[in-house]
Amino acid sequence: MIHSLFLINCSGDIFLEKHWKSVVSQSVCDYFFEAQEKAADVENVPPVISTPHHYLISIYRDKLFFVSVIQTEVPPLFVIEFLHRVADTFQDYFGECSEAAIKDNVVIVYELLEEMLDNGFPLATESNILKELIKPPTILRSVVNSITGSSNVGDTLPTGQLSNIPWRRAGVKYTNNEAYFDVVEEIDAIIDKSGSTVFAEIQGVIDACIKLSGMPDLSLSFMNPRLLDDVSFHPCIRFKRWESERVLSFIPPDGNFRLISYRVSSQNLVAIPVYVKHSISFKENSSCGRFDVTIGPKQNMGKTIEGITVTVHMPKVVLNMNLTPTQGSYTFDPVTKVLTWDVGKIAPQKLPSLKGMVNLQSGAPKPEENPSLNIQFKIQQLAISGLKVNRLDMYGEKYKPFKGVKYVTKAGKFQVRT
């Protein structure tokens, strides 16, 4: 299925290759580079490329390209999802999925790739199973290893491989039994010039961190399960039970995993927690313009909005910007023309604003369109859709676990047009 994998950095160096069947020459990547040249922007290379003998399916993650070589017809989604899983695993093991991290841990990378695929077919990809086969590098462990001479490879086979439930290993034991759930919601929205919503929806996930001994059987119920429009489930969830009772009932995997992801679409009103007042104008026949942006809270359910960042791609003719923020700090990169304003928290007494002059290239015609503002923010302890967990029950084990639910709302692709 997957013949070979090449890792390529942004400057076009192939810094790692792995072949699961016969060796495919590096020159196959020339087709990829060719497509990159055509794409005008290296990042925008199409994910599927065909060459006379192979198909190249690639993903772009953290400034790296994962290019896989395929020889037979295969569902593209399958390969794309798998490549992302590889990148996720690197991220999980090394804390970041960067060229430096991969090069530093090249031996572990090869071990991982060897276990994740055999003969080109996905084998072990669940992080908790992999971690038993190959232990992730930690500072502590490398110290211990160098003293005791022990290794970062599990000496025994993961027991999970033998349990009847493929996602959970048998014989799990914890001294503190805990189950935590994070409800994370992201608002995707496009706001038009006048401040009305063109499009908005909420993408939500519930991530779980479960450290429970034995074989616990959990059921999680919501105050308002009807809110959820489209839900996709981790394979551990009993689907029939959800359909009939709207209760999530499952034997959880051990450790961190994504329980469900859901969507609350624009039919239900999506609350927009911030508003933006803006006036960006460029004067005809003069090399300057005005920039004035103010951010304020709106429908924030009484919670503080924090971690606000505004990014603006200014038109090409903008040479420089002279701005004064009432709060936070700003930078303008004259090469990429990107303005970044790091705002921080909104204090309700004084709304943060950023005002000043824009210097344009003299003689150039004034830009036709105003730029869009991209906004990032975060609200703790609030799920903007109003979703609330009702209760969590555990069956099958006798001990009393510690339970917790955390809510957070973030901006996803949140764009304000001006």
Add this chain to the structure above:
Amino acid sequence: MPYLGSEDAVKELKKALCNPHIQADRLRYRNVIQRVIRHMTQGLDMSSVFMEMVKASATVDIVQKKLVYLYMCTYAPLKPDLALLAINTLCKDCSDPNPMVRGLALRSMCSLRMPGVQEYIQQPVLNGLRDKASYVRRVAVLGCAKMHNLHGDSEVDGALVNELYSLLRDQDPIVVVNCLRSLEEILKQEGGVVINKPIAHHLLNRMSKLDQWGQAEVLNFLLRYQPRSEEELFDILNLLDSYLKSSSTGVVMGATKLFLILAKKFPHVQIDVLVRIKGPLLAACSSDSRELSFAALCQVRQILHSLPGHFSNHYKKFFCSYSEPHYIKLQKVEVLCELVNDENVQQVLEELRGYCTDVSADFAQAAIFAIVVVQTFRDLVWLCPQCTEAVCQALPGCEENIQDSEGKQALIWLLGVHGEKIPNAPYVLEDFVENVKSETFPAVKMELLTALMRLFLSRPAECQDMLGRLLYYCIEEEKDMAVRDRGLFYYRLLLVGIDEVKQILCSPKSDPSLRLLEDQAERPVNSWALDFNTLAPVYGKAHWAVISKCQKAERHDSELPTNASFAISGHLVPEENKKVQEPPESEALMLVPNLQLSAEYFEKTWLSLKVAHQQVFPWQGEVQPDTLQMALKVVNIQTIAMSRPGAQPWKAYLSAQDDTGCQFLTELLLEPENSEMQISVKQSEARTETLPGFISVLETVIGTIGDIKS
């Protein structure tokens, strides 16, 4: 270390590997081996320490073993004689008490990829199949496929195949999936693994125990199974239900495809499934992973072939965000074009217009993008004339960004046909006329001629002067024959008189109300279900046919003469046809000019008649509808309806009447895969003697147009 010359590094490492002090210190020994591996992965040739590395494999340290195995698999093909030494150690490890060591050794042995290794691995693989640890069985099952590949695909070991089939009942789910994968490779010549009823039901029942990759692959294998009864079919569909809600998009798509294929006789079930996966698909379209959302968008476009209005309520999902990569924006604009209806046309056009002046994209990209947008405008006008007004309003301002020939053609066409509603149309066209000398594409010049002629009819005062200049240029200076001919044609047409010009250029346009007959937008689900969730939708069907044809040809170029005979048989059909159709002295045919059939009348007659004659003409590439329509008009054949240019399959309906009152109704069909145009003629009266005459007229027209193009 890589700063040293590679030879020095190798020498130093070799010395270190031989050093008994280092060998005694487990940690230092392993570090040296790690350095060897590190150099190897950086592309340095480390094959000269092979001997030392083989020695290092005799250890109890599992990490060290792993590293050495990795090394051996890389260099064994270069040093086959030395690698045989390693096999001994590997064989011994295959009976190690630790299942992990057994598995690792077996996997490495099967991956050695050197000649002569088969005889050594056969026994360990067979033992591995019966190992009590599932980890080893998984490796052994895939080892069977590797072993088969080493044999050079020659003979299939029947006993081994039987053993693998029986292992499909293994209690470990990954062993089961690996058996399928392995059998598929071994039995490639015979069409892959056979899925009969017991196997199919066994797999269905094990599905819930598999990981997402296993599920996706099993769903793919199940496509081969044909349920015996309706009852069984619906049982299977019930079992599959929950996979439509899986968190993995790959599994959802796999399940969808299986549903579509299994329920091919139950269109309502198919539609129901497509409705149910709307949510997951839309979620994938706005996924964080751009590649995922790209692939999902391709599938959305496929579904739209059958359910044009399916995503209309969610059209805002397909609005582009400025930071998205180019290939996603293109897909989104195309999807938007198909979603347009009366209610959302205003918003969509407003949105599309914004894209033409996207500030974030650099110029080249913006230009390409604008072309697509303008082409979309053109398609919109073809498909839903009610939005013409809105498009006309959106058009001014787009012209500055358009650089490429197809975009220019689309823009010029729009300006010509709807120029009376666009205030600055003549002035935009004037710019094109000014620069006609530097224009490199003849097609753009032809389009410009036609557009200017049309605009001249509606706004003569503003156009007369530049039309004169353009005609002068085309006739006197232009080097391209086709353009010059077109110029001369118009010139003479103008000499004949303005009424004739009007009659030819403004003859009844293909009737837009005839969409059902014309475009067949709603293709049955079954026509694309087989391509769903494959690479085909990523490329588009026609392009895919070309790609896969090339790939097949390249892959089998050394083999089989069967290919050749296949190619010949492809040609035989039309030639035979031609011989049969050699006209038996036809009577002279006179077609009545200015025939005006209404679309309704045509549709009714067409459906009530039988095909009198069918034939194929050679044809390359796309059709220029304008040229064709005009040429047909000259020989008194009326065009009732035509697909928009580039539509697949492309169709046109024509009508003509001879002096005796016999009507000829014709369908032209251009399938993208074949390089030929199929024509079907129906006659209102069964008079076969006039038929050959009509066919030859058609043939002349189509032949001529085809020549101009090529």
